[in-house]
Each structure stands twice: as C-alpha cells, then as structure tokens.
Amino acid sequence: MTTPPTGAPDHTTGPGRDSTSPGRTRARTSWTSTRSRLAASSRRGGLLPGRDALVDAAFTVVLVGLALVGFRTDFAGLVWVLPAVAGLVLGLLVTHVTTAYRLPIVAPLAAVTVLYLLLGGPLAVRRDLVGGVLPSGQTFLDLADVSVHGWKRLVTLLPPVDTGSGLLALPLIVGLLGGCVTYAVARRWSSPYAVLPAPLVLLALGIVLGTLEPAALTVQGAVFAVLGIGWMVARAARTRAPLQNGAGQRTRYGIGAALVGIALVAGYVVGPLLPGAGSTTRLVARSHVVPPIDIAAFASPLAGYRKYTEPNPSALWDTPLLEVQGLPAGTPLRFATLDSYDGAVWGASERANSGSLVPGAAFQQVGEVVSTKGPGRKVEVQVSVPEGGYGDVWLPTAGTVAGVKFEGRRADTLAGRLWLNIDTNTALVPDRLEPGDRYTFTAYVPPTQEKMPTSLPIDQSSLADEIDTSFLDAKLDAFTGDAADPWAQFTAIAKVMASEGAYTDGGTENSVERYYLPGHSLGRLARFVGLAQLAGNDEQYASTLALMANRVGVPTRVVMGAITPDSGPVRGQDVHAWVEVRDSQGQWVPVLPGNFLPDRNKKPKELQTKVEDRKVGALVPPPAGVNPPSVLQGPDQAQNATNLKKPPKKLFDPSAWPWWVQWLAVLGLVLVALTALYWTIRGLKAWRRRRHATRGPTASRVAWAWADLMASARSYGHRIPRRSTRLEQASAAGGPVDLRPLARSANGHVFGPGEPSADEAAAYFAATTAARKDLRANADFWRRLRSDVDLRPLFTRGPAKVKAPTRAATPDTPSPAQPTPVGSM
Template sequence: MSASPLAPPRESMMPTERTRADRIAGLRTTLVPSRDDLVDLGLTALLVGLALLGFRTVFFGWEWILAAVGGLLLGLLVAHVVTAFRLPSVVTLLGLTAAYLLLGGPLAVRDHLALGVFPTGRTFRDLAAAAVHGWKRLLTLLPPVDATVTLLALPLIVGLVAAAVTYTVARRRSHGYAVVVPPLAALALTIVLGTLEPASLIAQGVAFGLAAIGWMIVRSTRSRAPLQNGAGRGARLGIGTGLLALAAVAGLLAGPHLPGTDGDLRRVARTEVVPPFDIAAYPSPLAGFRKYTEPNDAKLFDTELMRITGAPAGTPVRFATLDYYDGGVWGAGSRAGVDSPDPGTAFQQVGERVSARGEGKPASLQVTIPEGGYSDVWLPTVGQVTGVKFAGGRADLLASRLWLNVDTSTAIVPDKVGAGDRYTMNVLLPTKVVRDTLPASLSPASGNLTESQELSFLDAKVDAWTRDAVSPWEELRAVAGAMRNDGAYTDGGTKNSVESYYLPGHSRGRLARFVGVTQLAGDDEQYAATLALVANRLDIPTRVVMGAELPEGGVIKGKDVHAWVEVQDDTGSWIPLLSKTFLPDRNQKPNQLQSKTDEQKIGALVPPPAGVNPPSVLQGPDQAQNAVNLKKPPKKLFDPSSWPAWLRFLVFYVLLPLLVLVALYWAIRGAKAWRRRRHATRGTATARVAWAWDDLMNSAKSFGHALPRRSTRLEQAAALHRLPSANSLAVQANALIFGPGTPEVSDADAYWKSTNEARGDLRANCDFWRRLRSDIDPRPLFARGPETPGEGRRTLPSFATLTRRTATP
C-alpha cells in the first residue's frame, strides 16, 4: 500500500521540522517530573497544606481555602519550572511575583476584576497593600475575619512562598533535614497570626511531625546505597516506620501533659498587639443625654432619629455600652473581658460578618438615618451583632472603619453615621429583658467594675434605702424602688426656669448633689449612673447602656432615647434593666428646690476636681469642652499623605520597586566584579590562574551552558561549543598549574586578561535575556574555590566560607 501524500515519510522531514520535534521532545522530558520529584511535590503539598490549616480559625467561610490552595499549587508550579530548567533563584522570585499579581485577583481579591477575571489597577493596588500592610491589619481585626476582605491575599502569599521555597530546597539540596525548615517556618507564622483557639492539634502537631520525619527518612535513604545483601533499604524502612509509630503514640499520650499545652499559656501576636484605636478619643454619649430631651437647643425630642425594621416593638436599641467609670463619666472601657476571644483588646475592626456569641433569636434588621436625624460615632446596634453591611454612597468608607466590642456589642464608626446612611444588621435578639419591674429574685454574679473609685458618698443614702434587705439583689431592688417611687424627673427646664438649677452630668460631684438632698431630681443620666454605681458598691457587676426603646412602627425619636443598666447574672449573661424599673414618671417634678443648708452639706461631699481629663469624657451641651487643639498640622511637601493618589501610586508602586530592582541589579554585578578583582590580584600566581578558570566556568553556567560536574578542565572546555578558545585556555591553565616550575605573576595577569576576553565572547553570543540572567545570577558569589597542587583548597576564601568561618567558634 502506498503512503498517503498527506503524511511524508520520516526521512523526508525537513531539518527545521526535526529540530522543532526534538526541541519539543526535550522540553517534555525536562518538564515531566521524575519519581523523586513527585515524592517531593506530594510531601511539600502535604506539609505546607497542614501549615496553612492554621488560618481555619482566622477567616470565615471557605474562600480562604481557595486562596491558600491556589497559592500552594502556583508556588509548586513556579518552583518546578525553575528547578527543571536550572534557572537562578531570582527567577523564582520574579515568577512568584507575576503569579501573585496576575492570579491574586481571581483567587483572593475579586471585587474590582474586569469581566470577573482580569485584574485592574485597583486589583494591583489592593494586592500590593495587602502584602505590605495586611499583616498588621489582620492582627487588629476581630477573628474570624470576614472572607470578603482583601486580606485573603495573605493565605495566598504564605502558600505561594512556602510551597516554592520548600520544593526548591528539596530539589537543590541533597541534605535530608533542610527541607523541613520552610514548612516549619510557615507553620510558626500561621500560629502567630492565629487565635487562642488552635486550628487542629492532631493535624498541625501529630500529622505534621510524622510527615516531616518521614520525608527526612526518605531523602536520607536516597543518598545511601543498600547493604551488601540488598536488604538495607527494607530494614531502614522498617526502622523508620517503627520510629514514626513510636513518635505518634508518645505525642498522643504525653503531648497533652507537656508545658505550654494549657490554653492559658498560649500566646499569639493579636493578644500582644494593641490596635491603632483609642477609645478615649470618643466622648461618652451619656454625658450628652440632654440633647434628646425637651426643651433643648438641638430640638431632637420630637425629631425622627432613625427607622429600624425587622425587630419587635420594645426591643432595646443600643447606642453604646458604658462599662468603665473614672469619677467623671461612664465611658466605654479600653480592655476586653476575660471571656473575650482576644482578651488583649476590646474594640477590633470587623468585616460584614461577625462570629456569633451568646444566645438569642436570629434576625435581620434594616436601619435608615433620615435628614436631620441621628449623627454620632456610636453605631446603633441591637442584641448580639453577627454582621453589618452598609449601603449608600459612603458604604465602603463606613465598612472599612467599623470597630466592634463583642463583649458589649458596642460599635463605633469614627467617620460618624449620619443623614442618608443605611445598613443591615444580622443580630441575635435578646431574650432576657426586664421592662417594668425588677424580679423578686435573681442570681447576680459577684464583682465590681468601679473598684478604684471613691464612692463612699453613696453609703448614707443606700443604708436608708436598704434597711430591710438581706441580699445584694434585694438591696438593689430596694434602691431602684426608692428611686422610682420617691424621686422626681427633670431635664433642667427652660433657661430661666427654676428647674435650670438641676445641671447635667454624672461626675462624683454631680451625683453627690443628686443623692445628698431629700428628694432625688434628675433624668436618665443621673438615675442610671447612680444605680450602676450603687450596684457595683453592692458587689453586683453593672454597667450603663445609652440607647432607645424601639416604639411601634420602628421610628425612633428623641423622646424614645433612654439610659438603663445591665447586670451580670451567675451564668455570665448581661440582663438589661430598662429605665421604667428605676426611673420616675416624666410628669413627676421636684417638690422644691434645694435649700442653702442642703447645698452646704453636699458641698463637703464633693471630691476635689481631677487634675486631668479622664478618658472617654464628653462634656454635655452646657459644659465646657476639653481644651484640646483639634487643628491638623499643615501638610508638607514631603508628607506622602498630602500627595494625590496617582502620585502615591506612581512613587510607591512603580518608581520605588524599579529603584529597588535597579539597586539589586548593580549590587550583584558590583559584588561579582569585586570578587573577580580580588582573586585576580591576591594569592600566588598558581591560585590566580585556577581562580581565573573557575570564574570563567561560573560565568558560562550563568549564561546557560550546561557543564559536567566533577570534571577536568579539558572536559569542561569540550562542553563549551560556543567558545572556540575554551580548549586552548584549559590547556594553558593546566600547563601553568601542573607544569614544571612556578608561574610568574605576569603569567597570571595575562591569563586573567585572556579569560576576561573569553567571557566577553560568551556574552556577545547570548541574547538580552541570557545576559540579564547572568548579570543577576548570585551563584558565582558563593561558588567554591579551586584546588591547586601542593596548596590545598583555594588561597582566598569565598563568601560562603567567610560566613562559615565567622560563625564557627
């Protein structure tokens, strides 16, 4: 049968076609991993994957897994290609950078992709910002972090770098123990960035240790020949398996009893890092309570502050929980409670989702702020917050600046919420709320939030109110009943009325006047502040809440704003005691003004004024403001914060990286030139000649020429097909080194000149990219020196040897 005219015989193929086919076959042979390569790939993926498991407690959802696994696979791919073609390590760095920038968008930062796939300028900025500033921001965010934020780039970076470095070390270092160092570093990093809750003790402890030991055994076995009878490999395998089993059993049995396994001893970075947030910079809303009353200059009493849908009427809406009294004001504390997942900090930044804590009925609430309504840094919340999503023109700004205290469900937005802002809250509605009267019995916790304060001015009044009570809770009920039944309500009246005598505030001096007269007279501010101090005086942990009670229809006005207290029961839950349980009716006005005699008695009880303003102090509308210079310093030319966005991007993300790369390029070239010049001018003439040949061979390797290892100079010269003078230079070097007599210095100088000319020929026969690769290849700096007869190894040490000698005691 005749051959098809469409398929020419093998003999008729053109030389160009054969060359292309051979090139493709050679490329396939180079890239296909061997059995040892596959083993190293699998164990690299296993160890780095176990290290990345530490992010399980740091991020919400499954999106972080996609970023981490994507980074791991990309790192393995880049490292395999670089090691297969024996490219310099700097190519690995460039490949990882390109993979991160090009594929980091689809894997981690997907908000601003073009067509949902291609990265944009905003994507590059987010990736660069995450790589530089993301580590610190991760430690200041409340874990688990919402997976929709750009910080998903961090698992991608760890997986990318750890996998690439581990596999590169495995393929380029024959030592069996060096391969476990990079995954161990990745494991330590994920633990440091993690939480107080371990991700998995079995996976990151036992499994990681077994895999690491097994890999070291496998690599050590490769470099050893079997014993005489051929059974050595099996014997070593059995011994290794036994050791692994013994280590696993010992770890499982003895591990839980070793030092450091106690949860109280676990230390992570986020418990030691103080977030860049100062709660003392934000005034307590309780001190400004009267702007919601009538009459007042703000005229908010009958003004719509906000509209809330999704919650039943009567639900407490929290503006702020105030759990710290400094003698001047009830304010938000700057430390978290002992039950907090991160007890080092109170307020932490959060994303759209927050880990649920406590019990309650799940609900989704919509909050809308109308024109002329609520405007403050304190974000109104309900119950336990499990998620906040903003809408409107300032959604991105508010979302990026949301801070939350999970212990108190108090949220702050430093840029203030105001007219036109909208947000959706996912919450757990409270189930324990005391609305009208206090229960006859309750089991409160024991503790005091005001231990350092002098509150003896309350004792006389409390003793008079609690004569028949036998328990702290009964005493608190008696105090609340006396306030409600015998007290009077006043907001200070109009400017010239007789009630203007009753000033706002709840400092020790103001509360001493409040309790020091025959009839209590004040508003929610004084009553709630006093009741909370009395409860703590009775050893019942109590805090003040500023907020509103949701009316029918969900429209909150100024008249719905109140202050109440929360007490902690013996289960650790905080129970709201709403204002009706201790506040007199608004229509119950004071019977008479304080007499001069009462005023003189009270004056002796007022403590001296504080020398400095306490934290979280807000003077009310009728009080003087803090003497703080609020003017911003003038912007300077060299202050990057005053530059436009395009200039900052050009300087920090274009010019600065280019300058770093250029500086690195010339640093490597300069170091190699210095090393070449040093070996050409120092040592004996024989050593100089030997160094000249070795330096030429190192340059040839940098240009991409494959030279046989542990070969003679003539064999190396035969492999340099593109350098005709290589053979004569090898013969000349052998003659000078091994010939009779000792060469002169002039002979060594002439030989260096010849090798420099040969190096120039090598460079001229290469394309631009090979020359660039040779220029930035750092391997010649650490190459081992030559041996010369009768002199031992090199007369001048290499950089690597100098480092070893310095480190050797």
Template structure:
C-alpha cells in the first residue's frame, strides 16, 4: 500500500514539475523540434528546386527558403508565447510586405499587384523568367506560407497519433503541388521531385512515430506496435507519394501544369499579315512609289553566314483571304502561343549556336521582330529598350517574335540562337497532325490530285506538286505595264481562278508560297508560309532580299524548310497575256457594228421637231431655270449626308468631352486619378494602339501597350495613390491629370494626321472589353 502511495506521490510530483520546466525552457527548441524543422526544410527545399526550370539563377531558391525559415520562426515565436495560431498569420502580413518591398526594390503598389496577378504574369511568360526584381515576390510568398503552415501543423497536439504525423506533411505536399502547377511541362528532376521527396516524407513519418513508441519498445507488444505502425506508415506514404509521382512523371499528354491551361491575354490576329504587303519589296519601274522598299536597307545582320534565313513571321493559318499568324494551330505542342519572354528562353534545340546582332535600317518599321533560327536569349540594346523588354512576345512553335510597341529604324538588339539543319528531304516522313488548313485548302483538291498523279507517299506528292509549279508557272510581280493583269494578294480567287485554273500560273513569292503551302496541306502534309529574307554577303538586308518560303512539319514534330526555288522559277511570261480557250476555238467573232454619225439639223424629221416643241426643257439645260433645279439636287445630295456626318461626329466628340469632364470632376481624388488613367488608355485605344481592357487587368499590365515612355511610371503612380493609406489631396489628382494631358499630347503629336482624325470619332474607347 505504501509502495502504491509512494508511486502516486512521485507521479503527482512529476506532473506538478512539468509546467515549471516548460516555462523555463520554452524558448529553447528541443531535439525533436530541431529534427522536425530539419525535415521540413529538406522537404520544402526539394519541392522548391522544381522551380529551377521556371527561373534563371538561384535567387528564387534563396528568397523562397528565406520565406520558409521566417515562417518557421514566426510559428515558433507564437508557440513559445502561447498565442493562438492565427497570431502567426497576423505577424506574417507586415513581415511579408516589408521583405517583399526589399526583394522587389519596388514601392507598395507593384508588390501588392504581384500577390493578385503575379501567378498570371509568371504563367504567361516563356520560361525561364529572369530571377530578379518583382517576380521574386511569388517565390517569397510561397516559402513564407509553407513555413507558417509547416510550423503550425508540426506542433499539432490533438487527434490520433498517426493523423498528427501525416498532417505535418501537409505544408510540403501543398508546396510541391503549387510548384508543379506553376512550373513547366519539363520537370527539373523526376528523381528529386518524385523519389527523393517520397523517401524524405517516409523517413520523417517513421522518426515521428518511432519517437512516440519508445516507452514500450522493450516489450513484445511494443515490437508488434512498431511493426504495425511501420507498415501503416509505408502504406500511407505510398498513397501520398502516388499523386506526387504521377504529377512529376506526367501522363501520355505531359505533366498537368497551369501554363498549358492559361493563355496570355494577347491577340496576334490584330496585326496584319506581312505577306499581304509583299509588293512593297519588289522592283518597280521609274518613278517608283515612295513606299517601295526594294532598294532600301531593312536590316544589318552581324554574326551569321551569308545565305542564312532571317524570318520575319511564320504564317500558320489561312482563312481564305490571307495567310496570317495565329495561336493553337499546331496540335503537336502546347507551346503554340505568343508569350511574354525573359532575357533567357528555355528552347532545347540541336544545331549550330550563333550570337547575332541586328540593326534596324530605314526601310523597316513593323511589330514583327526579325530573328534567326530558334531563340535562346534576347537583349534589346537601343531604341526604347526597356519598353521592348517588357512587352515583346515569342512563339516557340512558330519561332516568331512580335514587339507590340513596334520595331523602328535605329533599333539595335542582340540574341543568341540555334540554327538547325532544317531543309526538308523527299524521304522525310511527314507529321500525322491534321490542321484546319487542310480544310481551308479544299478548293485546290482537284489540282492537288492532278499535279501529284503517280505519287503515293505524301511527301513524294509534295515534291511532285512543287516540280509542276516550277515547270508550268511563270514569275511576275505585276508592276510592268504589260503584266498588270497579274494582281497582288493570295485570296481564294487569286490562287484559284487567277492562278491554279489559269492557262499559265503567274505570280511572285506571295502567290507561289501561299498556294504551295495550301497544296501541301491538301495532301496531308502540315505546312505554313514563312515571310523573311536571305542574308547576302556583308549582312545588309534590303527589300530585294525579301522572299517567302514554305515549312513542312515532319514526323518528329519539327518544321523543315522547303526553299522557294523548289517550287518557283524566275522565267517571266510573254508580254501579251495568253489567249483564252474561246479565242483558240476558231470561232470567228464579227466586228462590232459601226456607230452611225449624228444627224444634222436638216435631216430631222417632223416627229423629232414635234417632240422638241412638246419637251423644250430637254434641250435647254443651259437656261437659268435649269440651273436652279441642278443646284437643288446638289444641295440635297451633298448637303444632307454632310450634315448627317457633322451631327454624328459632333455627338461622338461631345460624348468624349462629357466623359472626360465627369472623370476629372469626380467626388473623390482617388477616383479622379483612376479616371485620369482610363482617359490615357482610352485615348491610346482610339489612336489604334492595342491596349487590353476588361475585368482583371491591372494598370501595370496595360502600361506596356500604351505607346508613351511615361505609361509605366504613370501606372505605378496611380497604384501608389489609389492604394495609399488615405485619400490623396485634390492637388495630387490635378497634378496626375496634368501628366496625363501631357502624355496625351505627345501620343497625338506622334501619330499621323489621318490617325489623329480617325481617333476623334473612334468608338473603341466606349467598348470595355
């Protein structure tokens, strides 16, 4: 009895002593806590390494691991102070903001924008993204959230033992899922993200369970419990690792990543096809049109051998009128989109590596950025370089680059590229992909069958069609007087009735490349048209060097060049147009009947004289009475429509003035600032600038599309004012409007007078999407 009493007394003494020991040692982490923190850091590091293919450098890893550590410290601080878990989140918000501002080197507004739209910017930018500046706010946020969640779930005390151990894995598992979703289809390391993560997770669970089973480890019951617990832990770890491994390895269609589901808010179709203006590059007889570019310098290209092809644009969609650039036309890849690009591009291609420098000459001004091969990196050196870096986009599938702010004479840019050996051969197996161009080429099915008769293999048929075009066709730019019957364009009528169905097909690169690509699609070989130039010796590309060729997709998904000389000869047609079949049939066409000379006054019969007496006004148009009737019709026919035009124009201009005054006189100063930014965007849209609008678009996203150097600064200023701690002073809003007015004047002054006139009555700014 005394033994029992003594035991109970010692137990009570031990229990009463625990709080005292806890109060003195709660600021010192235990060995178990350090082990848990170590596993958490290791698991989070493995997960975050998956972003290695998304960012350049190791800056993303440093700031994200800093976030994990800070999150763990905040969770430990809250636990030591015995505060509720929500206190860790409350402390984390100011810590997040302060460190984010230091990392981004940006004010409060752009940093908060990253929380809302950072993931969207990341997913719509071709990886790897430059790992510096404001883009690092997203990795910092991921790390901090993972650290806070991991620190709070690690110390969970309620619930079954096994559940508490499994919940501790929640933070690194969620972090790994977020990294995979925000990553790319090509993982950084399958072993690291799959097997490595699973092994660390199982090891941590085993350590935590082993720690709890030590008091009974000497008994048979303890050994059985350990064995059972170990089997259960392995099974649970296997179940948890299964989705992780599946996500890392991917299925037959590739990994499930948000990048393949989210399309950037960019419409490449808003820019006209460069092929439609091909006749600007042909030789014209004197005096040549001032817009003709045949002799003008377009580009000076350094770093490439003579004969290299510079591509202006790959045109992969035909709508019956023009070949144009589009997105989602290549079913063999998910990279067929125009995405924002960092300075480095993850574009694995085999071939010769080149360092190229391009200087834009006096004859080139467009949104299409001439490049060579498959880009690996890009840097703009001169000509509004910062704006171009922020706005330019690149399509991996078509190797086409576009700068929405425009490429202008004097611009200089440098890029590294890989030039593959890409000329197609007759024995290359074509891709089995079916594109919409196959159906667009249906009007040429008859010619495709006739001109490829005798060939069975699709690639063989393509080369046979090319040989027929080169043998039967003639070359003409349609600028000589005797050749003006050969019209420009590559719409269905021009390619059908005026080319394929003509006695002799006649055209230049525009028609030959357009119809060759359509005929290749017609025989089930995916094809597209490429507009570009062949670099001559010396590297100076002039208008006369511009040409159009065809690219065919082969079985491995790559695109190979079918040179222009394969399907087009330079033999010119006869000076006289070929006779038609009706003229060749032998039928004698009688000459037109001669027109009798007019009768004299003496030859008029009595009936004519009587008619003149009855209707004297028919011959008296010069009398004063006739003048008044003529003037009345002029007033009604011209003045009425003119009055209607003035009424419509005045209404539109008045509505814009009323809208501008309402925005400037808003009740709150912050609302005036918002109205000022909208006024700038609306004016840019009316001038024809492709500024996106609609729900979810921030001012910083719109700024690169506004063609004025101060747009980005104005967007940042507006964000700082609108999201500031208090409503700004009215003088601040007035100053912002003054800056907006100045930028509007600059934009208007730099636009051609025709565009300025159209902007006055443009209705784009009244459409909010």
C-alpha cells in the first residue's frame, strides 16, 4: 500500500473526523491499536500463546474451577474431580487452537461436543465400553440421555451421588462448556467485562444444583469475587490509552486498591442488612423439586400379612422367600417401616424427616452408596430371591442402610429405580423383586435386644393425633394399671397382650376361627379390643400396640419384616410385624414381637369363638370410602396388587436395537442436526443482507452492502483492516477479484452531493452479490464451508446511518461512479 502524498486527505480519519489536532489523532490511534491488540494476537495463526493469552487462560482455569467446586456436595468422594478437570482443560485447549487458526466460534463448540461423546465414556459413564476404552452405541445413548435428563436426576437423587449413576458426565459437560465459552469470550472480545458472565452463570449453576450444605463458602464467595475483579482490571489495562496528564501506574493501582477496600467494607456493613441475608436456608433446586414417586400407589405390606401365615391359599408358610447371607441370626430384616395411620391401614408416609438434605422429600432416589451412618457395626449382606419366593416392591433391608448394589439380569433396571427414605430406612423398587434377582446392601446394624429395656427415656409425642382412637381408652385403663410414666405404661400394655391374649390366623375354612378376619382398620381393631380376650396375629397386635402407645404419648410406628433364622432361607413363618419406639435422642428402638405377641399355640377360648360365630356380621369392617394411602383394595396384596412393571420394549425403543444400528442412528441424528444448523446460518445471513439492502436511506443501503461484502471477504480468509477506508480495504483484499471499482462507487454514492436513487442502490447491491460469488468461486472447499458457518457476519456492526445531503445536486456536480460488473474486471 502506497503512502498518500502530502496534502492528500487522510482516509484513516474518515468523514467527519478532526484531523487538525495531531495530539488528539495520536491518542485516538494509540487507543485503537491497544484495543485491537487482543484480537490481533489471536489471529496470528500460531499455536504458541502470548502473555495476554496465558493470563486469560490462567484466570479461566481458576474461576471455572471455583465454580466447579459446587459439585463437591453432590457426589461421594472426589470422583467428580477427574471429569471436571479433564473437561476444563480440554475445553481450554480446543478453544485456544480454534482461536489461533481464526475458526468461527461454532468450531470449538462442535469440537467439545465431539470430545464429550468420545471421552465421556471412559471419563464419566464407564459402562458398556468396547475393550474398556472405546464408546459403544449404548455409551452414546447414555451420554445423550444424561446431558438432557441428568440435571433432573441429580436434584432428585439423595446426595451424595455415587459413581454408578452415570451422572459424572454433568461435571464433564460443565467443565467443557465452561472452559470453552469463558476462554473464547476472553480471546475474541476485548471488553474487560465480557469475561465475567460465563463464570458467574457456572457459579450460580453449581449452587442451584448443590445441597443445603455450602460446598466452599469462602472460596466461592470472597476468592471468586476478588479474582473476577482482578481479571477485569488486568484486561482493562491492556486497552487503556497512554495518559497525557502524568498519572502513573502506581496512582492507578492505589485508586483501584482503595475502591476494592471500600467495596469490601461496604459489603461487610451493608451485606447483613440486605433482604434475605439473615436467612440460614440456601435456595437450591432440590428443595423445590418433588420427586416423581407416589407412595400411595403401593400397597402396605401389612395389609397382606396373612398370605405368610398357615393355613393360607398362598402357601408361603414353609416356602423359601429370601436367601440371606451376612446378617446375624435373630436380626430383624425390614420389609417396610410404616409410620402413618389413617384409620384404615398403617402405611409408609410421604413426610420427610427434619434433618433431611432435601426438605419436603421423604423417598429419594439413591445410587449404590448412601451417605448415612448409624449405630452398630457395619455389615455387608447378600440377598437373593429363589424361585417362587419374595416378590414385592418393598426391598428387604436391615439397620441403617449405607448402600445397595444390584446384580443379575435386571441390575440396571432395579438400580435406576431405587428409592429410599433415610428416616425410616425403607427401600422401594417399583419394578418389584422377581426370582433370580440378587443384591448386596451395606448397613450399620446394632446388636439385637430381644427383651425390652426396663427404662427408656422417650421423646413424648404422637404419630396418630389426627385419628380418633378413644375406643382404646377402656382397655388402656385396664392394661396400664398403676403405671405412671409413659414407658412404664407401654411395657404394661405389651405384657398384658402377651400374657392374656390369644393367637389366631383365621383357622381353616371350616374352623370356628374363620370369623377372626384380617385387617387393622379402626373397625377391625375396635372388635379386637372389644372382646373379653384379645385374639389375632402380628397384624392386629402390632397395630393396636402402636396406637395405644401413641395414645399415652409414646411415639411408636409399625415395622413389617422377618426375623433372620439361625440357618436356611427366610420363610413365610419367619415374617412378623413389630413396633419401634423413638427415644429422647431421636433413635428408634425396636420392640420385637416376642415382647407383646402371645404364644402361637394359645388359641382363642371356645366360648368366645361361639359368641363371635353369632356376631359374624359385626366382625366385618365397613368398606372404606376411598383407597387409603399406601394400600390397595383388598387384604391380599398378592391377588389385588396393581401391575407396576414397565411395559414391554417396543420396536422403536433404541435400547433394544443392535449396537451398529444405534451407531447409525446417532450418526444420522448428528448429520441432520449439523445440516439444519448449516442452512439456518446461511439463511439468517442472507436474510440479514437482504434486509439491509432494502430498508433505510439509500446511501445507508450502499454502505451496508459494502460492509457485508467485507465481512464475507474476511470469512473467506482475506485480511481486511477494519479501521481503514474502502479503497484501502479493497486493496487489502487483493486476489483475482478487483474490488476497487466497487469501493469508488460506494464512496461516490455515500459522499456524493445527492442521495442515490433506489435503483442505483439495488444495482450496487447486485454488483456486490456478484463480487461475493466471485470470491466464493476463488476459494477452496474448506474456506467456503468455514465462510458458510461463520457467525461473525451476523453480529458485525454496520456503518453509521448516512443522512441525505441537505443541498441538492447541480448539473455541474459529477454523478457517482456506476458499479462495474465484477465479471468484466
């Protein structure tokens, strides 16, 4: 480019600029050069980063890393660190390479997507890998599913989540996108403030996805704020013009330090006075997400107790139900803890305990590891279901559950739909256990106390205040006698039941005991305590004892399960119901059936059974108006339970396809998405170009047409200076296409004395369109593709609106040069 002769107009100033002040021009030029230094450093084409790039990379790593610390409370241990750090580093490297080679911003986003699919398997999912390294079709499906639905599963799972859930892909996603977007903004935009929104969004995301326990309060608060301000200050120093008033670097640093000090003092003083500052409850997503589980859809196991007794049509009395190894003999094996009574049935409630990490959620999805600890020693128990054995939704466990791992052909299905109430330690699998299912649970099991303690400090309250149980008062007075404190009254009730009551399972079909019906509704229990002699089985005795205990202020709940035998499998004869009492420390103390249940061989008196024969109508409890919570209609759960299994797999279920079909499906979806994105970008650029060519003043249309042409030339790889005249830009374009006639024509239309006509503006737009086609024809395939997907023309700021000249053109005024067709150049 030749230097303009002396006296020639300075095109670098542009119309309307003051070129008479050398000092002001030098300051403006220095300001322009320093502001463009950041963008120019990323367009040199080299992979070796400069000082500014290293500073931006360091701040990106630190700030995004601090935001990723929010996952600490979501996952068990430090397993989340590897995918999070790997994602951050890979996102940073990919963005650096694509920025160094001046690729559009869509390039690093596409690259991190590919890296997520290729490396997400070994880094996060770690299942269904080919050779333990290469991803399979199922791996791709799992990664895609986690990227869409994993966020909801994370906030509904009981924290901390274990590695087997597949949700480690979420820290990988956040690390990849966080490193990519933050560093890309830092290297492509010179604004000091543009770099902070992305890390702030990541920080807020980590808090929202976290728990009520802060991950790192000081680090994510004060340290993040100080580093963020420091980064903005460092970037602002790059674009600061040289000062002419003598103010030096020390002065600026002093002013900055003083401002930071004022901000810290103001935050310390004013912060506690802001709205919400005095609240101790964090706002997290899991506090406002209701887990998608309806406990009322599952029958209470106590309603079907009689199917385990003898005689019974189910014939489960001597049938092996469960094979249990690792649990000491005599230890209670819990099916379900039933802590809610509605007048019809004892069922599992949906209320959460006060110390839950997820307020309002009782049953929460869990993985293989549960972050709990209880009294007793830690045991590992193996459970398997033999043929014809246990088949219910309630998962047998013991003690304080610390983890469950499934095995067998349905391991993934059961593990993905395991729910646990950490207050009652009741586990639930809606798909039901089936013969052949195996699982291992880890639990803290205290020593079994077969006898009740003589004294126990209890937490005096009631779990059944809403139900009218005044019909028990007559028996309470007779059972408690002179006992004064609530625990003494409780033990007195249990002893009277065991010594004076009778046991019956309903007898045979022709037995007089058949009139002792199953159930534990208010009607059935009123008949139970209304007789001269109590007569029933575990269902009636445990239910009545729990209601009487709550009546005298002893918080008591019912547990349905089995007592582990000395040897052999758990059979129907080992199934029992017992109660648990809450002490003053909040612990639940089991009271086993041997403390309140009469001997099985002690049958009801014959005279009483004959009386009941005449009162058979009175023994039938009235039908319930609606289904009570946690119970299905009918006492026999095996005959009336709703089919809760998943529907069979269909032809369009991707998980049932062969792996190569899954690969082809994923590849097809990716190609369709990329094609749609390609034509969407091209269509938006064409729409924007046409819009500016047909609206506004005609001189502005011409200026916009030239600006759009220069944006296209840049996307084809031409180095077009931004702050220069049109003739200088046309000369810089070079190549086989001469754009200087179009530049002269644009200058004539814009700076001429008259406003160009609409036809002249349309003709100029047609000429620039032809020139754009010639530029495309002289570019190779990859440059054309890069230009097609380049998003920069969509966000390029066009020239300022050109106003029409106030004076009319005279015959002596030369007309603007007409555009010359590029093809004839």
